[in-house]
Amino acid sequence: MAENRRVLLVARPQGMLRAEDFSIAVEPLPALADGQFLVRNHYASLDPAMRGWMDDVPSYLPPIPLGATVRAGTIGVVVESRTLDYPVGQWVGGLNGLEDYSVGAEGGTTRKFDASRLAKVTNYLSILGGVGLTAYFGFLEECQPQPGQTLLVSGAAGAVGSLVGQLGKLHGCRVIGIAGGAAKCAKLIDRYGFDAAIDYRGKDVAALSAAIRAAAPDGVDMVFENVGSDILDAALLNLRRNARVALCGLISEYNSEQRIGARNLWSLIVHHAQIRGVLATEFLPRFPEAREQLEAWLTEGKLTIDEHIEEGLENAYPAFMRLFDGSNQGKMILKIA
């Protein structure tokens, strides 16, 4: 008889996330009520945003309660159903959790999708999921790109960053990426088509700023920021008039008790520039439009998305931590079954 394993959050993380903050519960499969269906989860999306949901602070989603399953975007197949709307065998995706099985309901947020249209079913968690939607709305809405302008992307070899750089090129922008190490920098140019790459390793704010200045002598019109602190401070030193900084993430400080944020905010004043938070869910009604466009670009070979798949619910913690040490090679996905 099948069992349901669930990854639970059992302690509020203090600074660096520890393996002991999680445990795995093993339980019988849940019983279904009328209108419900049971999903066998096959893949889960591992995203930096999940780190924020583990803290007990007000946010766009409630904190994950202690003792509850870790919230995550998942895809899977309906294996039992008490609603005609979600027949057995149907692929579905939704914001569920790190668990073998999830229960969905008619009228809930779990969506059906046509897996046969996708090159790989996991694309639904990468380019057609939060990563693609965040890159799409974060770049188009918060950066307001204009052809010929210069875009700086930090965390550029990451899932969102690499897509944003490619979107920049599709919109006629000059694109500079910041990443850690020579291999990632080469990948930015060779695989994702960036115009220039900067290795942040071993550079303080002044050296980073000088490297940006060398790549963009007239400054940058747009910044897509995933990292924060030193890297954001260096970007702020290179803004052009009316620059737009899309603040998508601050991964440098998610596992730290010390927050730095940005120290060079004066630059926003003298360049009449702005920082705006990126939150894809603000554009929920436009998700179908975005998915259609992203899928078209993918099919036409205009976008490259890399996926890094680790296996096994028991490996959720080390796989998640790869997002913070930068050892992932693309969108981080956990294969559950």
Add this chain to the structure above:
Amino acid sequence: MAENRRVLLVARPQGMLRAEDFSIAVEPLPALADGQFLVRNHYASLDPAMRGWMDDVPSYLPPIPLGATVRAGTIGVVVESRTLDYPVGQWVGGLNGLEDYSVGAEGGTTRKFDASRLAKVTNYLSILGGVGLTAYFGFLEECQPQPGQTLLVSGAAGAVGSLVGQLGKLHGCRVIGIAGGAAKCAKLIDRYGFDAAIDYRGKDVAALSAAIRAAAPDGVDMVFENVGSDILDAALLNLRRNARVALCGLISEYNSEQRIGARNLWSLIVHHAQIRGVLATEFLPRFPEAREQLEAWLTEGKLTIDEHIEEGLENAYPAFMRLFDGSNQGKMILKIA
């Protein structure tokens, strides 16, 4: 025979501004070329922005060169002229310097104005000058106020802050001010019509945030920020969805070598909020519209502007420093003659 005294910047300030960073030169009156005119300066505007012009960093205006007159907005009367456009006796205002006499030229940026229309000629340096224009465009353009929304103003008893709070009330907003000390807080409510006042003295970020939360339990839609660091961090902890932070100044760090900026930038992400720099000069073509509106509100008694006038070019340094210790009681103006 009249002489021209000029306040010179003789050293680049390191952190806290010192009296020794300035000296006074005494020189013969400058000779005029065709098309030029000589202005006897009567009043100079002392503004926090001048501190930024003293640093050797790229900005919207070039740094004040070492050995040059300290740049300042001034008003005065034409006392000698070699152009029919600027007759002797005409009141003019412009971005000149802390000096007894300035030379203007046809086609330059020094503007004539009708002093007889003003209740006090110094209004041209306060509500109709940079202070009024900064409050007007910073609030209307960067905060995008909507009736019924909540506005938080820091540095609220200052010249710009007190005007912004009044503009907020004129636009149907609920207005909360942050200032230093009970007297200033009482003034916010009694004289400027704020709905609530918070004394920042003796409060850390958590206590400030709790005080803001008490005054605005549902958070704030707009922040007009003049101070930065702890006060901005506390404001960021109380943002509502789609909040707009107009960043007008960071006076807490202008005389410090350590910059803090803002540490709670994550709040911009989770609330889809923004910080935008305030720079009135971006709206130069609309200055006449703004001056007309501000003058109308002043005449109708809908705006109160306080001016704090100190006398004597030789007192420029201590008068300027009042902006940073908060001992000024309104727009800081230096009477030259």
